[in-house]
Amino acid sequence: MSDLPLAPATSAPQTGTARVKRGMAEMLKGGVIMDVVTPEQAKIAEDAGAVAVMALERVPADIRAQGGVARMSDPDMVSGIVDAVSIPVMAKARIGHFVEARVLQSLGVDYVDESEVLTPADEAHHIDKFSFTVPFVCGATDLGEALRRISEGAAMIRSKGEAGTGNVVEATRHMRSIRAGIRRLGGLPPEELYAAAKELRAPYDLVAEVASLGKLPVVLFTAGGIATPADAAMMMQLGAEGVFVGSGIFKSGDPARRAEAIVKATTFHDDPDVIAKVSRGLGEPMVGIGLDELKPEQRYAGRGW
Amino acid sequence: MTGRPTVGVLALQGDVREHLQALTGSGADAVPVRRTSELDSVDGLVIPGGESTTISKLAVAFDLLEPLRERIAAGMPAYGSCAGMILLADKVLDGVEGQRTLGGLDVTVRRNAFGRQVDSFEESIPVAGVPGGPFHAVFIRAPWVESVGSGVEVLGVVTDGEAAGRIVAVRQGALLATSFHPELGGDARLHALFVDMVRERDR
Numbered sequence: 230m231s232d233l234p235l236a237p238a239t240s241a242p243q244t245g246t247a248r249v250k251r252g253m254a255e256m257l258k259g260g261v262i263m264d265v266v267t268p269e270q271a272k273i274a275e276d277a278g279a280v281a282v283m284a285l286e287r288v289p290a291d292i293r294a295q296g297g298v299a300r301m302s303d304p305d306m307v308s309g310i311v312d313a314v315s316i317p318v319m320a321k322a323r324i325g326h327f328v329e330a331r332v333l334q335s336l337g338v339d340y341v342d343e344s345e346v347l348t349p350a351d352e353a354h355h356i357d358k359f360s361f362t363v364p365f366v367c368g369a370t371d372l373g374e375a376l377r378r379i380s381e382g383a384a385m386i387r388s389k390g391e392a393g394t395g396n397v398v399e400a401t402r403h404m405r406s407i408r409a410g411i412r413r414l415g416g417l418p419p420e421e422l423y424a425a426a427k428e429l430r431a432p433y434d435l436v437a438e439v440a441s442l443g444k445l446p447v448v449l450f451t452a453g454g455i456a457t458p459a460d461a462a463m464m465m466q467l468g469a470e471g472v473f474v475g476s477g478i479f480k481s482g483d484p485a486r487r488a489e490a491i492v493k494a495t496t497f498h499d500d501p502d503v504i505a506k507v508s509r510g511l512g513e514p515m516v517g518i519g520l521d522e523l524k525p526e527q528r529y530a531g532r533g534w
Numbered sequence: 535m536t537g538r539p540t541v542g543v544l545a546l547q548g549d550v551r552e553h554l555q556a557l558t559g560s561g562a563d564a565v566p567v568r569r570t571s572e573l574d575s576v577d578g579l580v581i582p583g584g585e586s587t588t589i590s591k592l593a594v595a596f597d598l599l600e601p602l603r604e605r606i607a608a609g610m611p612a613y614g615s616c617a618g619m620i621l622l623a624d625k626v627l628d629g630v631e632g633q634r635t636l637g638g639l640d641v642t643v644r645r646n647a648f649g650r651q652v653d654s655f656e657e658s659i660p661v662a663g664v665p666g667g668p669f670h671a672v673f674i675r676a677p678w679v680e681s682v683g684s685g686v687e688v689l690g691v692v693t694d695g696e697a698a699g700r701i702v703a704v705r706q707g708a709l710l711a712t713s714f715h716p717e718l719g720g721d722a723r724l725h726a727l728f729v730d731m732v733r734e735r736d737r
Contacts, residue, residue: 242697248672252672259546276630317650
């Protein structure tokens, strides 16, 4: 982040800068962000050690089961969650729905997730995220998609995975794909980065930055199908800097206990003894869905471009 | 001490890597600390930015809270940025119920004092003891120091805006704390000051 321009030394306090937006995500690293639909769930998540909560109207598993158009949460519910906890609150807006995002900013949420889990509002354009003070996190399936979102102002990236399935296979695919893309750029001579940018359909400057940093210029979390402490730990070992858990907690038998176990497994992701210990006696995990049971239109990861 | 002191970064959650890099660039051997055995090997400790409630819960769950308190009470130099400042403070306002801190720093800190993320800001402020002009400070859902005890030196205050005059950098003996994140600003002068404090202590 050291290459971001500094504000002039004599200036008044500046809000909404790239450094402040990206920096907020830096503070979440090594932590778990949990989907919640009520203030009571938000309290359970905070007590379990979540670094933030994600407010939404239905968890992805219920969106799948119930169908219909999934939208931003009711402002009363978002405000109720903001008031219930002292940790940061994120909330989801539909892809391209810049008014939902404005509303969430006005409600005081700390991060907006422009999310494929909700029904897209625009099939050509994502939100211009630079025009907001609140930072945005966006999903990605590969490096090119991650860089396109960053070029629109995303201050944090997460794998899309396949939300609401309790099946980690797509998150694994996306994490490996993003990380492989980054490693590949690092091995290219400078003159080949121009063609790489074209292949990735991403701006050259960002491609060159990733090649020199060896990482994204923003924090990379994982999301989409994480249901167990071992899932979270594996994603961390695959290069995630933190974990979003959606339906995996509040669709399980003992949410408080599972939430705490996933927090611990994320911190000690490289210690199988700790993961074994916290995985004992957690009760039923959420019921998963095999990806071959989903029709193409039931896959959320294909939403966004 | 001659040579490079070993400085740990509490690695339960937060922006650990940025602190490790800043410390390495400031002449220390920087190591992550998640276990008591790792704590035993360090000459000083940085408590990073992150979510203070998460870090303190994990410190309790993994039996680090008491060993950390003992080391700090025994004089180990420690530096806390943002969440780290909250953890070093003797008293916290607006914490969660039962939030535990390591303590040691005779200050009262107000958590999330500047507001929510949309209020997070960057500003250049002078910091006493850090030569070379104002320090570019990045504040993220930051705490401020509401009041200080008699042994605490105020190193920096906010100079502009609504929060002008609020205390955001303090030192008490071997303990250093800032509301802001020097590890995000690409300016390692505060890390260099802390590494010097660790060297002083071990001399």
